[in-house]
Amino acid sequence: MNSTSSLAIALTTAVTAAVGAVRDPELRLSLAELGMIGPVSVEGTTATVQVRLTIAGCPAARSIERDVEAASTGIVGIETTTVDVQVMTPDERAALLARLKPGGRRENPFGPGTLTRVIAVTSGKGGVGKSTLTANLAVALAAQGMSVGILDADVYGFSIPGLLGLAPAGIAVKPTRLDDMILPPIAHDVKVISIGMFVEDASVAVAWRGPMLHRTITQFLTDVYFGDLDILLLDLPPGTGDVAISVGQLLPNAEVLVVTTPQSAAADVAVRAGVVARQTGQRILGVVENMAGLPLPDGSVLELFGSGGAAEVAQALSAGQDTPVAVLGEIPLSIALRAGGDVGDPVVAAHPTDPASQAIVALARIILTAGPSRVGTSLGLSPK
Numbered sequence: 001m002n003s004t005s006s007l008a009i010a011l012t013t014a015v016t017a018a019v020g021a022v023r024d025p026e027l028r029l030s031l032a033e034l035g036m037i038g039p040v041s042v043e044g045t046t047a048t049v050q051v052r053l054t055i056a057g058c059p060a061a062r063s064i065e066r067d068v069e070a071a072s073t074g075i076v077g078i079e080t081t082t083v084d085v086q087v088m089t090p091d092e093r094a095a096l097l098a099r100l101k102p103g104g105r106r107e108n109p110f111g112p113g114t115l116t117r118v119i120a121v122t123s124g125k126g127g128v129g130k131s132t133l134t135a136n137l138a139v140a141l142a143a144q145g146m147s148v149g150i151l152d153a154d155v156y157g158f159s160i161p162g163l164l165g166l167a168p169a170g171i172a173v174k175p176t177r178l179d180d181m182i183l184p185p186i187a188h189d190v191k192v193i194s195i196g197m198f199v200e201d202a203s204v205a206v207a208w209r210g211p212m213l214h215r216t217i218t219q220f221l222t223d224v225y226f227g228d229l230d231i232l233l234l235d236l237p238p239g240t241g242d243v244a245i246s247v248g249q250l251l252p253n254a255e256v257l258v259v260t261t262p263q264s265a266a267a268d269v270a271v272r273a274g275v276v277a278r279q280t281g282q283r284i285l286g287v288v289e290n291m292a293g294l295p296l297p298d299g300s301v302l303e304l305f306g307s308g309g310a311a312e313v314a315q316a317l318s319a320g321q322d323t324p325v326a327v328l329g330e331i332p333l334s335i336a337l338r339a340g341g342d343v344g345d346p347v348v349a350a351h352p353t354d355p356a357s358q359a360i361v362a363l364a365r366i367i368l369t370a371g372p373s374r375v376g377t378s379l380g381l382s383p384k
């Protein structure tokens with residue numbers, strides 16, 4: 001073998017490894033693991049790489065092509081790269097889908113025995129900041145190295161896409177579909193699925209009855225490819241309705257985080273939400289007080305909604321229990337938090353020093369220490 005051909009072989013091996021390590025932005029797995037790299041060849045200083053996309057018109061195609069070209073051309077000895085974009089055959093795609101969901105495509109991976117912590121965020125009444133807190137908590141948990149997903153089941157106010165910047169011009173992005181598998185859009189390293197991504201007109205209220213909601217949540221749990229999650233957060237509609245009951249049936253291992261405001265008047269309904277969760281077999285993780293005192297520049301604290309609401313809820317939910325329910329955090333009123341929500345830029349990422357951000361990050365740490373960690377365990381294919 002002459003030195004020119006051994007150089008070409010060495011470069012082909014290097015290019016194959018480099019492009020194979022590129023990650024699919026939606027599936028969060030390497031192209032090699034996904035079987036998306038076809039033949040690779042090198043002639044002189046030019047590499048040719050075949051990429052086999054999962055579907056024609058794949059929305060991530062441009063970014064995959066760019067990343068493959070950059071990875072290949074980043075190798076010493078390669079000056080240009082031609083990316084030959086092809087599409088998988090139905091058989092290749094079927095094999096990939098079977099590998100992604102080894103337990104079966106229509107299996108709920110978050111049922112009994114799951115290694116994922118499922119945390120349902122609930123509240124008694126609307127407008128207490130449950131969705132804002134869920135979105136920011138997810139971002140804070142992801143920043144602490146967790147693999148996090150959100151299932152937005154708040155049918156009356158599906159605001160999670162907007163809060164995380166996944167609803168440009170007020171319209172939630174549509175998830176990519178691979179046959180009957182749905183790929184959740186990702187923002188701030190959080191995989192998000194929301195009822196808002198499936199309705200045509202977000203301004204029209206969704207008037208679904210229990211069975212329809214149950215079916216939708218079941219479909220989200222079975223058909224959405226969340227991959228290997230450490231934590232799945234659920235944003236539930238306020239109150240004690242059908243969704244809470246569905247969650248109890250489908251996710252009996254869910255822990256429940258009750259969000260309330262400092263206002264006494266909100267406490268009773270929040271207690272009822274906690275009691276219903278417990279009746280459906282779920283464990284109450286704790287209570288969070290949102291919209292707590294606003295620190296003012298002169299050092300005083302403005303308690304717009306009074307104080308003590310969360311402590312009242314925790315006390316009521318502790319009655320008759322072996323383990324008392326605790327207040328896990330107090331999130332102050334924050335203009336930055338509200339403004340970040342309005343523009344889809346979560347405060348914990350945009351203003352980490354804001355007191356509300358710090359309180360949410362502290363809450364994330366408490367939640368992580370309060371429950372079993374599955375970091376380091378793997379289900380095989382393990383997207384971050």
Ligand SMILES: Nc1ncnc2c1ncn2[C@@H]1O[C@H](COP(=O)(O)OP(=O)(O)OP(=O)(O)O)[C@@H](O)[C@H]1O
Pocket residue numbers: 123125126127128129130131132133154156157158159237238290291292331332333334335337338339341342356
């Ligand atoms: N700590 C806070 N400081 C200032 N504003 C807040 C705070 N928490 C939430 N808000 C604001 O309160 C409003 C209601 O919040 P959010 O939509 O998260 O409530 P929710 O409980 O999820 O309501 P619903 O369940 O009815 O959708 C939003 O405008 C949000 O920006």
